[in-house]
Amino acid sequence: MIHSFVGKIQKGISHFVHKRHGLNAELDAEDVREGYFAVVAVKNGEIKKFIIGLEYLSDPEFLELLDQAREEYGFIQRGAIAVPCRPQQLQTILDGQR
Template identity: 35%
Template sequence: MGREIPKGCVAIMVGQGEEQQRFVVPVMYLNHPFFIQLLKEAEEEYGFDHKGTITLPCHVKEFLYVQSKIDRENYVTNHAGCFRV
């Protein structure tokens, strides 16, 4: 893809097929209970042998809702500035 990912962030893919979009999110998302639930859904869909970028099979709108909930919880903390699509 060739796009740089800021330190403290990770690129993920959200959606399936034509709906799939790339997001860059803070690494701290990976430990959040809401995000962990999305990772469990990805495990059910793809298993542990999925190669490449983390891919969440949920709809983009669902991910944006989860992202907004995480962001509201962490509003007081300092974000790494990696909320880009």
């Protein structure tokens, strides 16, 4: 199932932040360039937006977060993908691939 989810991401992601978590600011087109997508880390009241390169779609730790997002939120998410983790946890994953 996660491969289906990843396929949907790669086909195109809208440029609007998902409003489920009270994030009502829009991302401008220049904020999300080709080859990138928006992710919002949400946990225990902590919220932070990230613009992430498509290369993270092959990172096992990031894919685990996507699987957790699927379990918690389902596949119906609009705009930025909400992942159920603290922003520091997502930042650690992103820093690990550099």
